[in-house]
Amino acid sequence: MASGEYELALTSFSRAALDQGMTTELLTSMGTANLGLRRLGQAEELLRRAIEDESAWPIAWNNLGVVLMEKAEYPEAEQMFRRAFALDNGESDAILDNLRLALAKMENPVNTTPEKQEYTLEQQGDGQFMLRKLP
Template sequence: MAAGEYDLAMESFTRAALTEGMTPEILTSIGTANLGLRRLGQAEPLLRQAVEEDPDWSVAWNNLGVLLMEKGEYAEAAQVFQRAYALNNGESDAIRDNLRLALAKMENPVNNTPQEQEYTLEQQGNGAFLLRKNQ
């Protein structure tokens, strides 16, 4: 997915699901690939199922927060990022940056125009994603 090949990643994760089952890691991976393809309606239930099945995995929570940011649901995104950050013991710069962005969007709703909501997903280590504002 780091190369932006979300369709190929989706195929790979689907094959893995056939052999390993729908683990939280596979749910998160398929959900994140759908997010990268802008299939938000397909990504959300997968990411929500992943955090339900493994509520202690910060990567799944972070990626759910990224999806919520894409949908403009900043208050819920901030809560999700706070949980991810706490689970990660504050060690992830990507999660911290995502949390800051969600809080800023909540505090200043005037700057939430569609043009300013265009972000790029940037893969970090361990499958976590960071939102980067497009220039």
């Protein structure tokens, strides 16, 4: 996934699921790969299953928040980022930045239409995604 080969990553995760079962880590990874492919519906479903299975993993909460931001569902995204930030004990700058962006989008709804957004996904080294403003 670090090289942007999300389809290849999905194939690998599917194979791993056959051996290990559908673990929370695999659900999160598959959801994250779908997010990278902009398959937001599939990503959301997998990430919601991941947080149901293991509600204390901040990466799943953060990445679900990113999916919701991409879908312009800012209030729910903000809740996901808050949960991720709390579970991470405030240690992740990426989660904090995503939370700040969600709050800003909620405060200024004028610029919240998807076609006007000037943000891109940036994958962090630990499997989290961060929303970055385009130059």
